[in-house]
Amino acid sequence: MFGRGLLKGLQVTWKEFWTPKFTVQYPEEKHPVPARFHGRFVLDADKCIACNLCANACPNRVINIVTAKVGTKKYLTNYVMNIQYCLFCGLCVEACNKDAIHFSDDFGMTQYFYKNIPLVLVDRVAPEAPPEDAESKAPADATDKAAKKTAAAKAKGTEG
Numbered sequence: 001m002f003g004r005g006l007l008k009g010l011q012v013t014w015k016e017f018w019t020p021k022f023t024v025q026y027p028e029e030k031h032p033v034p035a036r037f038h039g040r041f042v043l044d045a046d047k048c049i050a051c052n053l054c055a056n057a058c059p060n061r062v063i064n065i066v067t068a069k070v071g072t073k074k075y076l077t078n079y080v081m082n083i084q085y086c087l088f089c090g091l092c093v094e095a096c097n098k099d100a101i102h103f104s105d106d107f108g109m110t111q112y113f114y115k116n117i118p119l120v121l122v123d124r125v126a127p128e129a130p131p132e133d134a135e136s137k138a139p140a141d142a143t144d145k146a147a148k149k150t151a152a153a154k155a156k157g158t159e160g
């Protein structure tokens with residue numbers, strides 16, 4: 001029948017006109033996203049061992065990892081993602097066996113200048129000595145001090 005399609009279309013418009021509207025005052029409020037949303041990447045630099053598995057898994061070569069040698073180990077100095085080429089496929093997250101990189105629910109990644117688009121997750125200078133050496137030295141010092149204290153107390157006890 002002539003005009004049937006038009007009537008159907010108007011019916012939909014009429015129905016939509018009366019449905020309650022869901023408005024979010026962005027950027028003050030943010031639209032709720034599902035738990036598995038693929039937003040801005042976050043990297044736990046302490047867990048990352050700079051193994052390059054994520055960079056190799058990326059089909060678009062988005063991830064650039066720079067390391068320095070500290071002692072006998074690799075130390076992550078730069079982790080940069082050229083996010084403009086990212087598909088948000090999650091292959092890098094799946095590839096990481098240290099659970100160091102994952103998605104957050106932050107979708108506000110717009111930048112005014114092109115040079116600011118790459119996502120710099122780590123940018124630091126390598127320490128001169130391995131961090132664990134410094135850590136292991138601290139408890140050793142504490143143990144030394146405690147041992148000296150005990151020895152001094154013992155000596156005092158034998159004198160008296």
Ligand code: SF4
Nearest residue numbers: 058086087089090092
């Ligand atoms: S989400 Fe996909 S395209 Fe983006 S960095 Fe990870 S592997 Fe590459």
Ligand code: SF4
Nearest residue numbers: 048049051052054096
């Ligand atoms: S994020 Fe994971 S896969 Fe990528 S370099 Fe770090 S430890 Fe390796």
